[in-house]
Amino acid sequence: xxxxxxxxGLAHGAVLAALFALQASSPLVVPGPExxxxxxxxxxxxTVAVQPPxxxxxxxxxxxxEVQASEDVGVKLTPPKPPKRTxxxxxxxxxxxxxxxxxxxSVGNAGLKGQISVDAGDFEFTYYLVLVRNRVAQNWMPPAGxxxxxxxxxxxxxxxxGRGGEVSAVRVESSSGVEFFDGSALRAxxxxxxxxxxxxxFSGSSxxxxxxxxxxxx
Amino acid sequence: xxxxxxxxxxxxxxxASVPALILNAGLFAKAILGVLLVMSVxxxxxxxxxxxxxxxxxxxxxxxxxxxxxLRPTADCRLVCEQHPRSLLARVALAGQRTxxxxxxxxxxxxxxxxxxTQRAMDRSASEETAALERHVGFLATTGSVSPxxxxxxxxxxxxxxxxxxxxxxxxxxxxxxxGIAEALIATVAGLAAAIPAVVGYNHLVGRLREFGHATGEFxxxxxxxxxxxxxA
Numbered sequence: 001x002x003x004x005x006x007x008x009g010l011a012h013g014a015v016l017a018a019l020f021a022l023q024a025s026s027p028l029v030v031p032g033p034e035x036x037x038x039x040x041x042x043x044x045x046x047t048v049a050v051q052p053p054x055x056x057x058x059x060x061x062x063x064x065x066e067v068q069a070s071e072d073v074g075v076k077l078t079p080p081k082p083p084k085r086t087x088x089x090x091x092x093x094x095x096x097x098x099x100x101x102x103x104x105x106s107v108g109n110a111g112l113k114g115q116i117s118v119d120a121g122d123f124e125f126t127y128y129l130v131l132v133r134n135r136v137a138q139n140w141m142p143p144a145g146x147x148x149x150x151x152x153x154x155x156x157x158x159x160x161x162g163r164g165g166e167v168s169a170v171r172v173e174s175s176s177g178v179e180f181f182d183g184s185a186l187r188a189x190x191x192x193x194x195x196x197x198x199x200x201x202f203s204g205s206s207x208x209x210x211x212x213x214x215x216x217x218x
Numbered sequence: 219x220x221x222x223x224x225x226x227x228x229x230x231x232x233x234a235s236v237p238a239l240i241l242n243a244g245l246f247a248k249a250i251l252g253v254l255l256v257m258s259v260x261x262x263x264x265x266x267x268x269x270x271x272x273x274x275x276x277x278x279x280x281x282x283x284x285x286x287x288x289l290r291p292t293a294d295c296r297l298v299c300e301q302h303p304r305s306l307l308a309r310v311a312l313a314g315q316r317t318x319x320x321x322x323x324x325x326x327x328x329x330x331x332x333x334x335x336t337q338r339a340m341d342r343s344a345s346e347e348t349a350a351l352e353r354h355v356g357f358l359a360t361t362g363s364v365s366p367x368x369x370x371x372x373x374x375x376x377x378x379x380x381x382x383x384x385x386x387x388x389x390x391x392x393x394x395x396x397x398g399i400a401e402a403l404i405a406t407v408a409g410l411a412a413a414i415p416a417v418v419g420y421n422h423l424v425g426r427l428r429e430f431g432h433a434t435g436e437f438x439x440x441x442x443x444x445x446x447x448x449x450x451a
Contacts, residue, residue, distance in 0.1 A: 001263070001264075001267055004263035004266045005263040007263065007266065008259045008260070008262040008263035009259045009263075011262065012255065012258060012259050019236065019237065020237040023236045023237050131387075131388055131389075135388075165386075196386060196387045196388060197387065
């Protein structure tokens with residue numbers, strides 16, 4: 001009986017080795033969804049007027065329905081075409097700061113505008129940044145009694161996201177001058193821990209994020 | 219005002235293969251796969267071992283029957299029995315011959331009683347020998363019935379954690395869900411792969427065992443007829 005067990009074990013090992021050898025040589029590549037270009041339209045925004053609208057993107061603007069379908073329904077199973085990168089242009093315009101991956105846009109419920117930029121220059125998973133922005137904005141409460149008097153209050157919080165989504169090294173990078181506001185921003189980031197895990201396709205072990213908080217009154 | 223166009227990209231270029239799924243599986247799934255591997259290895263070993271044993275016994279039985287039928291009815295068959303140590307029928311015949319000789323030496327019993335005692339001794343020997351042949355075969359039935367359930371447990375666990383993952387990522391897109399489900403289904407595949415050969419083998423072995431039972435029954439009556447045919451009448 002012992003001989004039979006050893007023989008059977010060897011046969012199983014051989015079958016498994018053959019399976020591994022065959023499958024490893026031809027891995028299935030599940031095609032990713034097509035890259036979707038969207039334009040974020042913020043008609044109420046006044047702060048971004050400082051930058052003149054770049055002339056190039058104008059003809060590339062997608063029609064309005066595509067803007068609606070930006071989040072996750074824009075997944076088409078056609079072979080991906082080479083994405084039109086517009087980031088290098090952004091880096092040219094502001095070389096001293098990290099490329100803003102998500103510009104200021106109204107998020108959350110309390111008149112907050114959020115902006116995200118990341119340390120990793122090649123981070124292309126914008127959907128992840130949308131998730132992070134929404135999560136942090138959800139947890140942000142406007143400090144009671146803060147009156148901005150027309151002037152937007154602005155603070156940038158820096159933190160790193162680990163592979164599993166754990167938040168660390170939270171600090172105020174650029175203070176707004178209002179301690180309450182800085183505190184509320186820090187608190188929003190801290191209670192958002194853990195964030196969603198980093199995308200599988202991202203190779204780095206952690207992601208440094210500069211999160212801009214802007215508040216212009218309720 | 220129109221802001222800069224954004225490039226939104228979801229997932230993209232996921233590499234998947236069965237070995238990668240196995241290697242990336244969680245600890246629980248790996249444990250399930252390990253248990254199923256052990257069960258599969260042991261059940262194939264039982265199948266292999268018993269098939270070889272039954273073939274040897276059947277061959278020895280055929281040769282023994284040929285020799286036995288060439289003997290004169292009154293001749294002592296012990297030598298023939300000992301020449302075929304692997305034969306099931308030879309052992310049954312040996313038990314019958316011994317009982318017959320013991321009672322002949324005493325010389326007190328009536329022939330009818332000797333007939334019945336010999337028959338009972340041969341039946342006892344036959345059931346002992348068949349029980350030895352049946353050893354380990356029950357494990358095949360266990361594997362056949364239990365391993366699909368073990369695999370199913372692994373799958374349910376995997377699907378459960380996959381749903382937890384959906385909750386954590388906050389998105390139910392195919393990219394998030396599919397790898398977890400595929401990983402979970404590996405356990406069911408492994409369970410079925412272990413169970414199917416075990417069930418087929420078990421049914422086959424049980425059929426052969428039944429044939430052994432019939433063969434020993436027929437042989438017992440043949441032996442008694444040749445040795446003591448005049449008594450039963």
